[in-house]
Amino acid sequence: MAVKDKLKEELFPTIWCPGCGIGLIMTQLATVMDEIGLDERNTVIVTGIGCTGRMGAYMRFDSVYTLHGRTLPVAEAIKTVRPELNVIVVSGDGDTASIGGNHLLHSIRRNPNITVLCNNNEIYGLTGGQAGPTTPKGTNTVSSPAGTVASPVNLQGLVNTNPQAYYAKTTVYHQGQMRRAIKEAIDWPGFSFVDITSQCIENNGRRIGFPSANEMLMYFKKEYRQAPSAARHLEHHQLGIVKGSPEAAVPVAPTAGGDGHSAE
Amino acid sequence: MTKRLVQGNEAVLLGAVRAGATYFAGYPISPSSEILMQASAYAAAHPELRFLQAEDEIASANAIIGASLAGAKSFTATSGPGFSLMQEAIGYAHKVGVPCVFVDVQRVGPGTGMPTMPGQGDILQTRYGSSGDYTSIVFYPSTVGECFEYTIHAFNAAEESRSPVILLSDAFLGHLNEVVDLDTIEVPVVPRTLERLASGSTRLFSGVLTYEDGEPATADADEFIRQFEAARLAREEAARRYAFYEYGWNKEADTLVICFGITRRISAPLAPYFALFRPIRIWPVLQDELREVAGRYRQIIVIEGSEGQYASVVERVLYRDVQRVPLLGGRMSLEAVREGLDRIGLLPAELAAQSASPVG
Ligand SMILES: Cc1ncc(C[n+]2csc(CCOP(=O)(O)OP(=O)(O)O)c2C)c(N)n1
Ligand code: SF4
Ligand SMILES: [Mg+2]
Numbered sequence: 001m002a003v004k005d006k007l008k009e010e011l012f013p014t015i016w017c018p019g020c021g022i023g024l025i026m027t028q029l030a031t032v033m034d035e036i037g038l039d040e041r042n043t044v045i046v047t048g049i050g051c052t053g054r055m056g057a058y059m060r061f062d063s064v065y066t067l068h069g070r071t072l073p074v075a076e077a078i079k080t081v082r083p084e085l086n087v088i089v090v091s092g093d094g095d096t097a098s099i100g101g102n103h104l105l106h107s108i109r110r111n112p113n114i115t116v117l118c119n120n121n122e123i124y125g126l127t128g129g130q131a132g133p134t135t136p137k138g139t140n141t142v143s144s145p146a147g148t149v150a151s152p153v154n155l156q157g158l159v160n161t162n163p164q165a166y167y168a169k170t171t172v173y174h175q176g177q178m179r180r181a182i183k184e185a186i187d188w189p190g191f192s193f194v195d196i197t198s199q200c201i202e203n204n205g206r207r208i209g210f211p212s213a214n215e216m217l218m219y220f221k222k223e224y225r226q227a228p229s230a231a232r233h234l235e236h237h238q239l240g241i242v243k244g245s246p247e248a249a250v251p252v253a254p255t256a257g258g259d260g261h262s263a264e
Numbered sequence: 265m266t267k268r269l270v271q272g273n274e275a276v277l278l279g280a281v282r283a284g285a286t287y288f289a290g291y292p293i294s295p296s297s298e299i300l301m302q303a304s305a306y307a308a309a310h311p312e313l314r315f316l317q318a319e320d321e322i323a324s325a326n327a328i329i330g331a332s333l334a335g336a337k338s339f340t341a342t343s344g345p346g347f348s349l350m351q352e353a354i355g356y357a358h359k360v361g362v363p364c365v366f367v368d369v370q371r372v373g374p375g376t377g378m379p380t381m382p383g384q385g386d387i388l389q390t391r392y393g394s395s396g397d398y399t400s401i402v403f404y405p406s407t408v409g410e411c412f413e414y415t416i417h418a419f420n421a422a423e424e425s426r427s428p429v430i431l432l433s434d435a436f437l438g439h440l441n442e443v444v445d446l447d448t449i450e451v452p453v454v455p456r457t458l459e460r461l462a463s464g465s466t467r468l469f470s471g472v473l474t475y476e477d478g479e480p481a482t483a484d485a486d487e488f489i490r491q492f493e494a495a496r497l498a499r500e501e502a503a504r505r506y507a508f509y510e511y512g513w514n515k516e517a518d519t520l521v522i523c524f525g526i527t528r529r530i531s532a533p534l535a536p537y538f539a540l541f542r543p544i545r546i547w548p549v550l551q552d553e554l555r556e557v558a559g560r561y562r563q564i565i566v567i568e569g570s571e572g573q574y575a576s577v578v579e580r581v582l583y584r585d586v587q588r589v590p591l592l593g594g595r596m597s598l599e600a601v602r603e604g605l606d607r608i609g610l611l612p613a614e615l616a617a618q619s620a621s622p623v624g
Contacts, residue, residue: 077330
């Protein structure tokens with residue numbers, strides 16, 4: 001098998017704009033899938049609506065292109081019915097953290113053994129560049145001409161509220177690290193989330209001052225720093241992995257006569 | 265099994281199990297919550313039924329879609345406000361062709377409305393609630409035994425039409441207890457029709473209009489019409505095998521009463537004075553049957569728990585005026601039916617005399 005067998009190359013060129021970061025994620029995902037033997041009989045892809053959501057159409061798998069924001073309930077149900085399958089969600093920041101935010105909150109606490117790859121371009125790409133839930137505060141967008149006023153969702157903090165979950169922060173510039181994170185996340189026996197900063201050159205990058213996608217990649221290279229390896233929490237623009245333990249104790253219901261805190 | 269007391273909501277759960285359901289997701293809401301609670305209890309004892317109490321109805325609806333694609337017969341149960349939240353997912357299931365069952369135990373809306381009171385205000389929502397054009401299959405039983413029976417039909421029709429099928433109930437019927445032997449109700453079960461995920465194909469299940477190969481067809485009206493017509497024909501064809509209705513009471517009378525679900529039960533004392541047409545398949549509307557039966561009667565009265573949702577459908581199908589007896593605010597009683605008939609001058613004299621004395 002080869003990486004290109006994971007892709008429906010006959011449908012190329014993709015609909016993504018030249019310089020878009022989504023293809024860089026798809027390439028690394030396909031590489032990992034080839035490496036660890038994921039195929040159309042053991043893996044299902046679930047995507048949401050947005051430019052990112054198109055990825056499923058280009059991959060040689062059964063793929064569910066869900067409604068906007070609804071990847072997680074669909075993916076969790078698939079995993080429940082077919083625990084033997086690898087279920088991989090690929091979705092945008094708006095899909096995952098805004099319209100799908102309530103599902104994210106609850107998927108995290110239910111801890112299904114699924115993997116979420118979030119293409120975090122910090123904007124609503126498909127709909128033309130409106131502010132999204134991860135847009136940095138103060139950003140000028142087509143829906144925030146005077147700069148966004150809210151601070152972005154803290155995805156790492158949110159995911160790691162579950163002591164058994166896996167969170168990785170990476171960027172499309174850091175290809176090797178992204179690949180390792182995707183692989184580790186798929187292997188992780190519980191909820192895993194790979195938060196991938198990437199560029200939407202067309203509907204965000206140029207407006208905020210980047211002449212081309214390359215400048216955006218160079219910005220990721222310069223700005224993002226590795227977090228100390230044992231970090232339990234990532235600072236702004238830090239790359240790294242914060243993983244709990246699949247065996248971590250979680251509070252359990254009180255029982256009459258018990259102390260209510262035992263994990264047994 | 266033998267005869268025992270069964271509640272309408274319980275009969276729905278047992279019907280789903282009999283139909284082969286292996287996945288339930290739901291969110292608590294009166295008057296449907298017994299289905300969720302009993303599904304949880306059933307699942308605890310029978311792990312082949314997977315159970316999810318989801319974070320909301322949007323999650324429930326999308327979860328049953330995922331479960332169905334994965335290979336499970338799946339269902340959810342809710343009431344008006346939750347059913348509204350499910351509409352986008354119902355449209356998606358129509359577009360993609362996902363067999364699954366939505367149970368709507370109606371209460372009085374709009375909004376949070378009257379949570380524990382019976383209503384029938386979702387008749388049009390079951391047909392037109394999601395955006396765009398699609399063909400709904402909807403059943404509405406009126407006894408506890410029928411709740412069981414038509415739940416099985418709903419699962420069967422979902423498989424045969426590859427679409428989300430809706431089973432309507434109401435607060436009255438859902439909470440009604442009747443003595444029934446469910447084992448005497450036999451409905452053959454239609455097996456799964458959709459090839460489950462990861463069987464070796466590389467399909468794209470897309471809510472976005474695409475060509476067969478997955479390329480977007482989002483600006484191609486011809487492709488839209490081709491897919492729309494194919495879906496419509498498939499669903500109408502499947503629905504034809506489920507053309508359930510009841511025609512009875514006094515067929516010699518000159519006035520036909522149309523009612524369904526709980527209003528059928530409340531109106532039973534009208535039997536000597538009127539003919540009855542009770543649609544069980546609410547959608548697609550039983551056009552031919554209605555036309556044939558209605559043609560024999562001088563007047564038509566629709567008694568329903570809404571301002572006239574089904575009455576407007578009957579008018580459209582028959583091209584003639586029908587009289588309305590709306591039972592609003594949860595006032596589902598023979599007294600309310602009498603008052604309604606009196607208001608339109610169609611209360612039979614004998615019934616008018618009875619209403620002067622206490623109702624038994
Ligand atoms: C219910 C609903 N609301 C709004 C939309 C319009 N919409 C489509 S994609 C999108 C945002 C996409 O942003 P993101 O998830 O970040 O994906 P990206 O395009 O950036 O990859 C919106 C608002 C929709 N399709 N459905
Ligand atoms: S609009 Fe942005 S996210 Fe969408 S394809 Fe173009 S560059 Fe990529
Ligand atoms: Mg985005």
